[in-house]
Amino acid sequence: MPDRSQWSLAAPQKLTFEEPVTALAVRVVGGTVNVVGTDSGPAGLELSEIEGAPLVVSLREGVLTVAYDDLPWKNILKWFDRDEWKRSVTITLTVPTATRVETGVVGASAVVSGIAGPTEVRGVTGDVTLVGVRGDVRAESVSGRLEAQALGGDLRFNSVSGDLTLIEGTGGRVKAETVNGDMTIDLAGTARTPDLALTTVSGEVAIRLPQPVDADVEANTTSGPVSCAFENLRVGGQWGAKRITGTLGSGGGKLKITTVSGAVALLRRPPSPEDDAPASGKVL
Known part of the structure; x- marks a missing residue:
């Protein structure tokens, strides 16, 4: 039977x-x-x-x-040049x-969409899209991109050359490491105290922060250019190295960026209709 x-x-x-x-x-x-x-x-x-x-x-x-x-x-990330890939x-x-x-x-x-449980993704060259995943996410890739929207939990991402794009992040912890992949992080208006730790060698890093936001900021690049839309953060450095440091709002959140030759950009997120509603707390 x-x-x-x-x-x-x-x-x-x-x-x-x-x-x-x-x-x-x-x-x-x-x-x-x-x-x-x-x-x-x-x-x-x-x-x-x-x-x-x-x-x-x-x-x-x-x-x-x-x-x-x-x-x-x-060992799925070690599958290269195999005839049985057909x-x-x-x-x-x-x-x-x-x-x-x-x-x-x-x-x-x-x-992957609509999942509330823990999600783990591993890919060699394939791209991964996550939509409305509310549980914690662990993603690893060799060269595949990760695109995510409206994640509700923590995200940990490791890649060699894969890019990371996170749209409407709701405030979960994000820890990402790449060699030369670019990172673009857009935080939702509700993400008042972000917890971001981003490390890359030559990839570019761009982060768009909501207003108001409470975070301690430390961004370092050895030879890449920097841009900062927040006048109360300090931009300094010597020779080729540059740093962006300071506190936004009352602090408490964390924003740490480390790159060797990649560019770093800190941007303001345009206010959404929800941000116009009366709210308590410190406003920048």
């Missing part, structure tokens, strides 16, 4: 899982992965395109795994919002 907790998918098809899903593990090569959180209905899978080796799906003790058996999660899938996974998500992609793009 076949094991109905495991499936081998070699052609497009849909699956619905009646057993509860609490964790999702995805490892694919080529194509596109969409992970969508939902508050209604059972978890589901829709495989719309597949090329190459079959995809193995299993559901055991609440863990839904969608992967190639020969693609290990632990694979591709287009797959959509619908899971409960509280699901813990692990997604590994090699030469594939991934989109």
